[in-house]
Amino acid sequence: MKTSDTIALLLLGAIWGASFLFMRMGADEFGGMALAGMRAIGAAICSAPLLLSRQRLREMATNWRPILIVGLANSALPFVLFSFAAKSLPAGVSAISDAIAPLLVALSGWMLFSEKLNATQASGLVIGFTGVVWLVAGTVGFNGHGVGGSGWAMAACVGANVCYTVGAHVSHRTLRGVTPLSVATGSQLVAAAVLLPFTLWMWPARMPGVSAWLAMFGLAAICTSLAYVLFYRLMARVGASRSMVVLFLIPVFGVVWGLLFLHEPITLAMAGGCVVILLGVALTTGMLRLRNRGTGLSEVMTERA
Template sequence: MKRSDLGALLLLGALWGGSFLFMRMGAQDFGGFALAGLRALGAALCFLPLLASADRRAELRRHAVPITVVGVSNAALPYALFSLAARSLPAGLSAIFDALTPLLVAASGWLWLGEKLDRPRLAGLLVGLAGVLWLIGGSGSPGHAGAGSGWAIAACLGAVACYAFTAHYSERYLPVVSPLTAAAGGQFVSALLLAPTTLWLWPAHAPGVRAWLALTGLAVLCTAVAYVLFFRLIGRIGAARTMVVLYLIPAFAVLWGALFLREPVTLAMAGGCAVILLGVALTTGLLPVRTAARRHKAAARGPARATAP
């Protein structure tokens, strides 16, 4: 991996980790639904130049139904759920739950789609579940979460379930659609769907400058810019390497929360995060585990030949 690609990967992790910081900063003033709706609207406006292309508009029309579904499951619902959770949970803790996405993708594929899981990946699911239970068990510790943290944790898990559904749905119904078209279309759909609740639940008191700055960073940097960077990285280094960003998001979110909001890093957060990321590494195959049978087969075949990256 080139240094420029590594730098872009770190930047993406910092941006997506920063989204939890900005949600935490803006949720108290705007409320969860208004913040989510304005985030989608801001990102949609950033993607508006894409509609200048006739081919892009035609692609949106041809795949309007699946793009609408993805707009609901990958933007509208997760934005609202994470924004609601941000009113009670520290930024770092919400991001740690977000790291569960690969685990739920693997678990749902195994349970409902019949996808095979070998022993290391099955072990990874169990390890990841243990990390979640660790976090939930420690959520009541001082400084760990605010009032209503139980509902906030449920909201985070609901958002992650939406992401897992989107992964399977997109693979089946959007394999030929340009990723940027799907991303832009999803933001437009999300903005339209969240518009009624944004207006209905608009805060009684005008949000402060700090909240508006957080919203701007959330919509422009952490959504629109981050999506473009994400798809650029996939084109340059491949999807598998790009997904390493999932390891970086919780680390950056905890860092930003500690630096800018003085959020404490508790033992439960540190331990739960480490256990969950270990589970993700096992489940996604990023931490290879070779069984005795595999080692025996590998020895029988002889040394493997190196391949070009």
């Protein structure tokens, strides 16, 4: 890759990693639902100029049903679930959990769609999910008295990644011939329309402060709208498989931003879980064996938040 492409890749990882920082900063004052709704609405407004293309309008009109499903699975529901989790979990933990989506895509593809897994990919799944168990157990702190707020927050993170998995399979099987930016723009419009009434209904009684509003604007304009543009330009230049390296950068930057700006400690569960999960992802996606490119995993990042 050229130096400019490497810089773009690092910038994209930093931006997507910062989304967990911004959610952590805004979730308490906005509430999970209102923050998710404002993120979707803001991203839809920022992405509106992309609709000026006749090709994109035609593609969205023709493929509105799968785009509707992708909008729900890859934007609306994950936005809500991750925003809910941000009220209880450190930004770094949420960012690390985001790395399990490729593992779920590979596992569900093998179980539901008879997609083949070689020995390296199967080993990667086992290793990756071992890291998930390590992270969850260390974060929740099971003590025999049930699961508290952190437990429900971790469940929300897992649920968000399950949603990403559904969106990835739908996109891979029904939208392969559609311009990725059309899918991204359409999915943001769907998310905004779906979340708008819930946002109005659950708007906080006390107006959020300046820092919360800045976090929301950063989340919508930078981490969602701008990030899509950067990702698709990068894919066009270096290809989908190389662009997937961003999967390894998001957790790292999420932990770093949480440490620098929120003074979140890096625990053994976070460090160990992150390393083991990313090793599993590397094996499952074929990053450690470049000739084994995996089974459609690049679609995980196509409509990411």
